[in-house]
Amino acid sequence: MRTINVDLGDRSYPILIGSGLLKDIAHYCAEAGFSERSPLLVVSDTEVAPRYLPALEEALRSHGYTVVSHIMTAGEASKSLAVYEEVMTTAIQAGLDRNSAVLALGGGVVGDLAGFVAATYMRGIGFLQIPTTILAHDSSVGGKVAVNHPLAKNMIGAFYQPSMVLYDLDTLRTLPARQVASGLAEVVKHGLLVDKEFAYWCRDHAEELLDLNVEALGYALERGCAIKADVVGNDEREHGLRAILNLGHTIGHAIEAVGGYGVFLHGEAIAIGMAGSALLAAKLGRDTSIYEDTVSMLSALSLPVRLPSEYDEDELMDAMMHDKKFKEGKMTFIVPDSIGSVSIVNDVQESLVREVLAELKKEERPW
Amino acid sequence: MRTINVDLGDRSYPILIGSGLLKDIAHYCAEAGFSERSPLLVVSDTEVAPRYLPALEEALRSHGYTVVSHIMTAGEASKSLAVYEEVMTTAIQAGLDRNSAVLALGGGVVGDLAGFVAATYMRGIGFLQIPTTILAHDSSVGGKVAVNHPLAKNMIGAFYQPSMVLYDLDTLRTLPARQVASGLAEVVKHGLLVDKEFAYWCRDHAEELLDLNVEALGYALERGCAIKADVVGNDEREHGLRAILNLGHTIGHAIEAVGGYGVFLHGEAIAIGMAGSALLAAKLGRDTSIYEDTVSMLSALSLPVRLPSEYDEDELMDAMMHDKKFKEGKMTFIVPDSIGSVSIVNDVQESLVREVLAELKKEERPW
Known part of the structure; x- marks a missing residue:
């Protein structure tokens, strides 16, 4: 135990x-x-x-x-x-x-x-x-x-x-495969936030994790819980640091709200959101390899990384305006600086977020 | 101020x-x-x-x-x-x-x-x-x-x-007279709990209080708030001492639930409840003068002290069973030991509470 x-x-x-x-x-x-x-x-x-x-x-x-x-x-x-x-x-x-x-x-x-x-x-x-x-x-x-x-x-x-x-x-053991992958999205998120080694470990052990190998899964859950416990222990009521846990969630919640709760599973929606955050990172001047590696991890875990074309950008933007991460008139995003490290960016322009949503629908990247 | x-x-x-x-x-x-x-x-x-x-x-x-x-x-x-x-x-x-x-x-x-x-x-x-x-x-x-x-x-x-x-x-200043009296029920309650002098002061200044005399009312609110703040400060989450603030509330809440919220104002219902608690005190061997003085204070403040005959004891008992003061199968009541001092009694028998309800409907007292 x-x-x-x-x-x-x-x-x-x-x-x-x-x-x-x-x-x-x-x-x-x-x-x-x-x-x-x-x-x-x-x-x-x-x-x-x-x-x-x-x-x-x-x-x-x-x-x-x-x-x-x-x-x-x-x-x-x-x-x-x-x-x-x-x-x-x-x-x-x-x-x-x-x-x-x-x-x-x-x-x-x-x-x-x-x-x-x-x-x-x-x-x-x-x-x-x-x-x-x-x-x-x-x-x-x-x-x-x-x-x-x-x-x-x-x-x-x-x-x-x-x-x-x-x-x-x-x-x-009785979890459907989509539920397994959805859950692993939050697991790998904890690696993307603060533990580079664990993030790549998740990619390299994706098959065992998807197969619910007890040893791999026990370790992944322990590591995921421990990282989250560490972040929460430093900021129980979400005054600062804890906000990093929202990586991928601003876009993810909007996808869930617009598509209807349950169309995308939560982990699937935030996987697309994490891909979006990595795209945003590239737009803000971070290395494009962050996006490439993030997508490779999520894809290895059978998670979606593109926004279906039927999702309307206006509706998604509206949904984000109601989101808790929208504070005092500015949009706040958790943006990766590298794999295993993120920043809280408080003044992201609306137009940039729109661009990210549009590009999330496309196969090719702007670089 | x-x-x-x-x-x-x-x-x-x-x-x-x-x-x-x-x-x-x-x-x-x-x-x-x-x-x-x-x-x-x-x-x-x-x-x-x-x-x-x-x-x-x-x-x-x-x-x-x-x-x-x-x-x-x-x-x-x-x-x-x-x-x-x-x-x-x-x-x-x-x-x-x-x-x-x-x-x-x-x-x-x-x-x-x-x-x-x-x-x-x-x-x-x-x-x-x-x-x-x-x-x-x-x-x-x-x-x-x-x-x-x-x-x-x-x-x-x-x-x-x-x-x-x-x-x-x-x-x-624009409060209806019944609302004024109802509010004073909680004010005098704070005296009954821990401040004998203040309880009698309320009775002796009942007329000024009912007339909303600014000096008297300001003092009464200050004292009422201060007593409550003191009790709460010692027990924010109601693990023990704070329960004394429920004096009159077990019966009072039942009266409100059975009669329908709003038939009796809250202060009126707990005034009857406080009279009931003083009756219970007498049944548990406390001095009957506690009841007499409690009733004199409540009456001076134009508050009811008797239960209307149309209230059914069975319905009231049922309502109390759903009340938060009912803990682990025993009935808990706040019982006055004297004016300005109360005890938390955890093992009050159901039959005794029924007797109190029946007597609360009558004009004459059993002593």
Whole structure:
């Protein structure tokens, strides 16, 4: 078992990565401080629940826990205030009290929504995350919990740290190939941000990662979580440094918003966004090899790097204007300076971003 | 001008109490650190907005601030997730960014809802409270922000401290008499909790308080805020001591839930609840003079102390089971030991609470 400690003072918590962790869920709940006298709420979705929920409930009940489960429809469309209210209703009807906890069994959507429920039910109760996707390695570190507003993604939320994250690698084996690649987009992103060696390692081990080789995947998740934990530990509430984690996300979120959540998977959308950031870097005078290498990494991981022609630049620009990275009238982008190093650029001109979007649709590059 | 500092480490903030503060709102916004480059959102309601919003907007705009306002229907029914989402929509459409702030202009409902918006818009932006009721002196200290769930009051929320509270006594002059009395219920509660002298002072100055005498009211608000700030400062997230602030609230919330929010004003409901707590105290062996004096104080302030006969005990008990004060299967009540001193009693039997409810409907007392 691999353990990463996310160091956030009195909100610190461990991430455990290994095989077969779920059968000991009651032990981990006790370790997280959850009392058997207060009901637990498991939030999961229609994809994940049939596979892992019955065993999870049984393991908890056989150790004296009272469990109620709420199963939402799988997919980003469930990350809404309407579903949030339904989960709240389940929690109230089940009699959850201040010593209760929410367990998120699923991917990033389940984690984000269940986390926002935990953050705001009775002004905050316990929270344990059980990510069942690779992508969720990213959202399970950092305490960002949220739901979407119809006008913009992740607009409603809080910073709320879990008591513990349990990463059972066995739950990843049934992931569809597209989901695997999508998750690896955030993994390689952490390399692109601060760890050149790890970024190239991801490219060189792309086949093993896509095949869910336990050794390679365990290492990649550990490294991805550790890098993110390090960044978050230095800037819990996103006043500065933490913003680098948004590499590829400004364009990526716009693609998701314009195309409709779920057309591109999140990792696919930010892969295109990261390619766009590398193009922007070239326009700002950085070496064009950054773009070439970024694209080679993403392509090795079976990720898209071009914007489909049906995406309208005006609509994408509009969506970005609603994005959180748009601050005080100027556009902010995370721009690579080299592989493994990025800058936060606060005064990117709108016209330059439009050019990047147009070029992202083309096969050939301007150099 | 009177100033109370709420001491919460890096979340500390001042409460300013005085006449004519609103005309200097731009100055206070600058002092709170709000940038003119980011839009401000004023949240108010249909009762308060016509009186004070135009001048507030003008004062802000003339100093270079961009302001957008959201006016909700006055009343507790607006403290819902539906209205919360509408305010979020206004905020997004107005382009509020991470350096923006929400100004709550109104009573407790406006403050609670606007505060929850501020706490969760982009995971938390600036928040300034401008209470326009006496009751709001209570909700403006302590950082509790929330909306109601149809099944239970204040069930969805967060702890989120404002940057500043501006109490302009001029805004209280147009309050209806019932609202004045309702607000004074929380004022005298603070005396009942920890300050015997202040509790009797409220009774002895009831007439001046009900007449909104500026000197008496300024002192009462200062003392009420200071007591609450002191309690909250010792227990920001309600792990222990802070629970004493719930005196009268378990029964009070049940009365509001069963009768429908808004039938009894909040202060009226908790006045009945405080009478109930004093009755419970007598049943638990405390001196019956606690009840007599509590009732004399509440009555002097024109507050109700008896439960109308149409309220069903079963329904009230059910409502309490959903209440946050119901923890791990036992009923918790704040019980006075004397005027100015209370205990948290964790193992109150259900049957005893039923007896209290029944007796609260009667004119005569069992002693």
